[in-house]
Amino acid sequence: MDLVKPELGLIIWATVVFLILLFILGKYAWKPILNALNEREKKITDSLELADLTRREMENIKADNEKMLKEASIERDKILKEAKEMRDAIVATAKKSADEEGRRMIASAKDSIEKEKSAAMAELKNLSATIGVEIAEKILRKKLESNPEQDALIADYINHLNLN
Amino acid sequence: MKSSVKSRKFVNKFFKYFGVLVFFTTFSVAKAGNEPAHEAGAEHHAKANDKFKPGEMIFDHIKDGHDWHLWDYNGHPVSISLPVIIYSESKGVECFSSSHFEHGHASHLGYKLVDKKIVAEDGHKFYDLSITKNVASMLLGVLLLLIAVLYSAARYKKNSGKLYGVQSFLEPVILFIRDDLAKPSIGEKRYARFMPFLLTVFFFILINNLMGLIPMFPGGANVTGNIAVTMVLALLVFIITTFSTNGGYWKHIFLPPVPIPMYIIIVPIEILGVFLKPLVLMIRLFANITAGHIIILGFFSLIFIFGEMSKPLGYGVTVLSVAFNLAMNCLELLVAFLQAYVFTLLAAMYFGQAKVEHHHEEAHH
Incomplete structure (x- = not known):
């Protein structure tokens, strides 16, 4: 029965030693250790959260980039289309104005040809009249001495000449 | 860098053995065999040697004691003696090495060991606050x-x-x-x-x-x-x-x-x-x-x-x-x-x- 009879001396020593151990370890060991462990765990959790956040941000940025790229391509297409349209319009206008110019030039050329023609005609008339007169004069000079009938004929010719 | 690791290892080793050293120096290693053996003691040891008693040996190890038994040599226990601290109202605090008891064969200051426990010879009340094995x-x-x-x-x-x-x-x-x-x-x-x-x-x-x-x-x-x-x-x-x-x-x-x-x-x-x-x-x-x-x-x-x-x-x-x-x-x-x-x-x-x-x-x- 000695075995299950607690002895006072050992009870006192065990109490004293354990309480001192509890005090020393509690104050100088468990507290800093547990604090350090908590801090480390907090750091890990924070880091994981930060990584998660960063990843999500990266995804956002990527999505933004893609969106911007898409927009840029649309914009480019639009600009190209507009440029094409503008080019077409310019070509069309140029063609139109060139046509008009050509027609105007043709018209003015026709005009001037007409004028030249009539002037040439008038000149030709005058010239032929002059030539006729000169011929007539030469004939008359020869025939005047001949007969009156011939005079009358000359007069008639002259009258006819006026027609043209 | 390397030397700091080395010195740290040295400090570690030093602390590892330090505790053991302290114990060896504070508690004297007493060989009961060196002291003049009592007649009764020698007889007791001789008798104990005759027949091995497993129950006694086992309980000797399991129970608390006033010395730290290492081994027996020539029938004499070799052990580390631990300090005995006794408080009684009549005598106050008494402190001495347990080697004085000579493993229960001698009494000291009016106390003796009976069945590994300290007992006052005149039967007065006291408290045993010794540094026991435990x-x-x-x-x-x-x-x-x-x-x-x-x-x-x-x-x-x-x-x-x-x-x-x-x-x-x-x-x-x-x-x-x-x-x-x-x-x-x-x-x-x-x-x-x-x-x-x-x-x-x-x-x-x-x-x-x-x-x-x-x-x-x-x-x-x-x-x-x-x-x-x-x-x-x-x-x-x-x-x-x-x-x-x-x-x-x-x-x-x-x-x-x-x-x-x-x-x-x-x-x-x-x-x-x-x-x-x-x-x-x-x-x-x-x-x-x-x-x-x-x-x-x-x-x-x-x-x-x-x-x-x-x-x-x-x-x-x-x-x-x-x-x-x-x-x-x-x-x-x-x-x-x-x-x-x-x-x-x-x-x-x-x-x-x-x-x-x-x-x-x-x-x-």
Whole structure:
């Protein structure tokens, strides 16, 4: 029965030693250790959260980039289309104005040809009249001495000449 | 960089042996054989040598004592004498080495050893506060624990983040006690204030269990297998539990949620349970560790029992005994951890039960 009879001396020593151990370890060991462990765990959790956040941000940025790229391509297409349209319009206008110019030039050329023609005609008339007169004069000079009938004929010719 | 590692290793080694050195210098190694042997003593030893008594040997190891027995030489025990401290109202405090008792063959200052216990020759009342084998072993264990844990704490304070040495053993254990033991048993909100006690009690039991497994001097004592030590631990658990109770806990005991006639049975059981819980803690640890020591010593006794019958038989049994003891020591190593864990777990559960929350009440019964 000695075995299950607690002895006072050992009870006192065990109490004293354990309480001192509890005090020393509690104050100088468990507290800093547990604090350090908590801090480390907090750091890990924070880091994981930060990584998660960063990843999500990266995804956002990527999505933004893609969106911007898409927009840029649309914009480019639009600009190209507009440029094409503008080019077409310019070509069309140029063609139109060139046509008009050509027609105007043709018209003015026709005009001037007409004028030249009539002037040439008038000149030709005058010239032929002059030539006729000169011929007539030469004939008359020869025939005047001949007969009156011939005079009358000359007069008639002259009258006819006026027609043209 | 390299030299700092070397110096740290040196400091580690120094501290490892320092504790042992201190013990060797403070407690003189006394050889009883060097002193003039008493007639009666010599006779006693001769008689003891005649026949091997396993029961006596086993209880000699399991029980506390005033010297740390190492071995017998020529029929004389060789042991480390431990200081005897006695307080009595008539004589005050007396302090002397236990070597004066000459293993129970001599009396000193009116005291003598009877059956390993100090008895006053004139029968006056006194208190024996000696540094016994268990106290010395406990102090040694606590010293080792302090060195290991304070060293680790210093590393945590430096916050280097890398685990080193004993720290890499302590950290998973601390995390296990916190996350798998304290938090589920006590609850996320209240567990923190019990952590220092739970950790201390776990490592105190563990180191003393492990020291008990060492067969010779630095260990070999039966600290956690001594009812006085387990009583102190259980009593502390009881006190802490009682001081952290709330109304719900007492209501649960005196006004349990059962029909009124059942109170006659339930209330006494509940009241008994309050005291039974720490009692169970005390007995479980004591019985487990003591039983382990008894079994290992029992196996070793077989060698000498059979050796007395015939020498060849003794040698034969040695092989068997060593094989059994190898297995037993492995089991005891497991038990050393397991009992420390069980004690801590139950303590945590009692702390957790000390505060009964209202929504829990219905679920309990």
